[in-house]
Amino acid sequence: MTGADGTERSSPIIEAVGVSKSFGAVRALSEASFGAGAGEVHGLVGENGAGKSTLIKILSGVLRPDSGEIRVEGQRVELSSPQAAQALGIRTVFQELTLLPWMTVAENLLIRREPKGFGPLLRRREMSSRAEEMLASLGIENIDPLELVANLPLDQRQIVEIVRTVTREPKILFLDEPTSSLAMREVEWLFGLLNQMRGEGRCIVFTSHRWREVESVADRITIFRDGRHVETHAEIDEDHAVTLMTGRKVETMYPELPPADDEEVALEVRNLGGGSLSDISFSLHKGEILGVGGLEGQGQRDLFLALFGAGEKSEGDILIDGKPARIRNPNDAIRAKLGIALVPEDRKSEGLLLPMSVRDNLTLPVMKLFSAGGVIRSRREMRLVQQMVERLQIRLRGSEQAVATLSGGNQQKVLVGRWLLADSRILLLYDVTRGVDVATKHDIYELMLALISEGRSILFYSSDTEEVAHLSHRVLVMREGRINAELKGSEIDAESIVTAALREEDVPA
Amino acid sequence: MSGQRNGRLSSLPALRRLTPDRRRTLYAFAAAVLLFLIGALVRPGFIEPSSVKSILVVASFVGFVATGQAFVILIGGIDLSVPWVLNASAILLVTSSLGQDDRAAEAVLLCLGLGLLTGLVNGLGIVFLSVPAVVMTLGMNGIMQGLTLGLSKGFTCHACSSSSPAVVRDAITNNLLGVPADLYVWLGVVLLVTFALGFTTFGRRVYAVGNNERASYLAGVNVRLTTVVLYMLSGLFAAFTGIALVGYGGSPSLGIGDPYLFQSIAAVVIGGMSILGGRGSYLGVVAGSITLVALVSVLQAMNMPDYGRSIVYGVVVLLILLLYGREEREV
Numbered sequence: 106m107t108g109a110d111g112t113e114r115s116s117p118i119i120e121a122v123g124v125s126k127s128f129g130a131v132r133a134l135s136e137a138s139f140g141a142g143a144g145e146v147h148g149l150v151g152e153n154g155a156g157k158s159t160l161i162k163i164l165s166g167v168l169r170p171d172s173g174e175i176r177v178e179g180q181r182v183e184l185s186s187p188q189a190a191q192a193l194g195i196r197t198v199f200q201e202l203t204l205l206p207w208m209t210v211a212e213n214l215l216i217r218r219e220p221k222g223f224g225p226l227l228r229r230r231e232m233s234s235r236a237e238e239m240l241a242s243l244g245i246e247n248i249d250p251l252e253l254v255a256n257l258p259l260d261q262r263q264i265v266e267i268v269r270t271v272t273r274e275p276k277i278l279f280l281d282e283p284t285s286s287l288a289m290r291e292v293e294w295l296f297g298l299l300n301q302m303r304g305e306g307r308c309i310v311f312t313s314h315r316w317r318e319v320e321s322v323a324d325r326i327t328i329f330r331d332g333r334h335v336e337t338h339a340e341i342d343e344d345h346a347v348t349l350m351t352g353r354k355v356e357t358m359y360p361e362l363p364p365a366d367d368e369e370v371a372l373e374v375r376n377l378g379g380g381s382l383s384d385i386s387f388s389l390h391k392g393e394i395l396g397v398g399g400l401e402g403q404g405q406r407d408l409f410l411a412l413f414g415a416g417e418k419s420e421g422d423i424l425i426d427g428k429p430a431r432i433r434n435p436n437d438a439i440r441a442k443l444g445i446a447l448v449p450e451d452r453k454s455e456g457l458l459l460p461m462s463v464r465d466n467l468t469l470p471v472m473k474l475f476s477a478g479g480v481i482r483s484r485r486e487m488r489l490v491q492q493m494v495e496r497l498q499i500r501l502r503g504s505e506q507a508v509a510t511l512s513g514g515n516q517q518k519v520l521v522g523r524w525l526l527a528d529s530r531i532l533l534l535y536d537v538t539r540g541v542d543v544a545t546k547h548d549i550y551e552l553m554l555a556l557i558s559e560g561r562s563i564l565f566y567s568s569d570t571e572e573v574a575h576l577s578h579r580v581l582v583m584r585e586g587r588i589n590a591e592l593k594g595s596e597i598d599a600e601s602i603v604t605a606a607l608r609e610e611d612v613p614a
Numbered sequence: 615m616s617g618q619r620n621g622r623l624s625s626l627p628a629l630r631r632l633t634p635d636r637r638r639t640l641y642a643f644a645a646a647v648l649l650f651l652i653g654a655l656v657r658p659g660f661i662e663p664s665s666v667k668s669i670l671v672v673a674s675f676v677g678f679v680a681t682g683q684a685f686v687i688l689i690g691g692i693d694l695s696v697p698w699v700l701n702a703s704a705i706l707l708v709t710s711s712l713g714q715d716d717r718a719a720e721a722v723l724l725c726l727g728l729g730l731l732t733g734l735v736n737g738l739g740i741v742f743l744s745v746p747a748v749v750m751t752l753g754m755n756g757i758m759q760g761l762t763l764g765l766s767k768g769f770t771c772h773a774c775s776s777s778s779p780a781v782v783r784d785a786i787t788n789n790l791l792g793v794p795a796d797l798y799v800w801l802g803v804v805l806l807v808t809f810a811l812g813f814t815t816f817g818r819r820v821y822a823v824g825n826n827e828r829a830s831y832l833a834g835v836n837v838r839l840t841t842v843v844l845y846m847l848s849g850l851f852a853a854f855t856g857i858a859l860v861g862y863g864g865s866p867s868l869g870i871g872d873p874y875l876f877q878s879i880a881a882v883v884i885g886g887m888s889i890l891g892g893r894g895s896y897l898g899v900v901a902g903s904i905t906l907v908a909l910v911s912v913l914q915a916m917n918m919p920d921y922g923r924s925i926v927y928g929v930v931v932l933l934i935l936l937l938y939g940r941e942e943r944e945v
Contacts (some may be wrong), residue, residue: 436834447832455832458825458892469822470834472815479814523833528912 108526124173152542166190194276206255210234252514280311379419394579404586445523514545638886642901677903682851690891698758703856718779728851737842757932786861824892
């Protein structure tokens, strides 16, 4: 395949030609083609549901295409299993981690290549030293090879996963969203590694939603949309790429935030503590977006869970609309005055009932609205569901469709829609844009603005500090379970948030 | 081989259109019909109305226990206490009523109360003490066995020679329009449970909890309450089956509940419910109960010796599970 860039390249080492794949009625890939060469870092970009992960799974032997051809070094091959792909030197870091949580880092790294002693017996001491060497050779020192994987934070697990794959001498390496859970320094580490591997003549294909990353490391970039290959370029600017990815033009990334002038307090928190939190006080106004910033893991998650009644036992007071509220469980929060809602971090494990229908997912907390004596009035329910689907422009075939088959952005809309049906006035949005594509992010921003224009209040945490900076009227910066600083108006930008997050001493707000 | 046939079956467009749940329910019913046809080939009288009716009556007992079992399996649990809860209820019925009609109502309520109580204890242990369901309900089975054997004086079981009140017997065995009353009871249960699972907020919550406990909790569902209620229902249905069996057989015996543990779980799984919870339809469980009992009857009709029946029975159940396993991967 020749790229639209016109540069001369040696023939691709791995190639997909006219590959199609459907899941039931959903067409994930249609006649898609793709190729990458040796000594190349190739970025694969596109919205959620564009078919990137499906393509990678097919080229790794996990899925079999319905039609089309796969070629490795010019030879047509059948990748009937992951083993078949591995035999050809193809290694993959999948989006879903594949480590064994209850085994140690060393056991995971050395799985199926353990140092053997007598017969089938393992040499345990040698295992840990081998694992340590392996990590050190890639410049990683802060991971203990004897630690259980389950005890590692997400970013370190991702690193172990990458190390395990990279040390298996890939000829062709696929990385599906390797950076989504990595911090900036770790991303730099990974890209250093990729550059080194490129120098060794290996072929690397990776996907990412962060454009700057792709641009900085990729030699060529391939854009996918709706299961098809759109274009491949060596040089392309972000605007053009976004246009190609979405098929339409996206104006500015962040929408203009209207001023919050309502002084009325919706939610007030006094001296909230317990778990990892201590002495947290703040108030959230009506029609306001209150950002929560700080480094990852500084108690933000516990704060959100505590406000929703799903955290550890906590001390301190929560006042809703000026009156003390007792919130012992999520049900209390949902039914409290004004109504509190949480859109949690991991929509797949904490938010959605994946095999169940869009309808079931939308109405689970609000079944009282359309039932009498516990009996569901289907027609009334369908009307509510219909309205919400239209209002949020959730793209689906029918309300009976399993929510698992929707794209990530549409799944997120279902989770927000659920709380609009409940008419929650206080929305706790926890990292709702993680792993969501550009166009859907934009939709979510617009939705947030629409929500505050109705007088709702939003407490907003994001692992993307830029996002917090652009979308918040005020920002609470957390550090070690406390509020380290409060930023307002023109003080707010990504830099000042990070600065405040790193500051040691307590700064009274 | 059977796997391949299944592959071809589900590629028929009409079957493709059905949801996997409905497709499996259909398979379970098809299996039941097939078994009746095989039975007819083996022994011509097999599908005469009287024979079919008696098979269905036996199937109803499996169906009752499996109803309770289905409730807890739907949330990823299991109830291993059904054999001796059933047995205890059967014996409690005759000892408390002494076979007298005027004591029958209280005796029946007492038995059902016993079932609810054991289920309550099961549920509380699982929810508040975090005892795994397998351990909790197995322990409960042992406790009920001990209590039953102890209080009935074990193998000299005098109580076992007393008989069921006539009204209970009539309610199960009398014919109404040529159909045993027991089958009307079953029909009632089937309609009620189908309605409860499909058209009420309760049913919606059951499937939600079965699919994702954490997400259900964060959507405001009272997961603990739901869990406890479902174990209580399982106990209730086990106790109810004990009553029905005494009514059917006239008097209880020790060990009467033993076959129902495997059968109730097998009926649920053959009916297409996921043992991991959250998926499957209750009608499939009904079909599963009929299939199991029809299979036993066919083997009996073939004059197969006891040991052979056990083997074939086991192999067929495993084959069916294998078939579903294959389909799961296809979807």
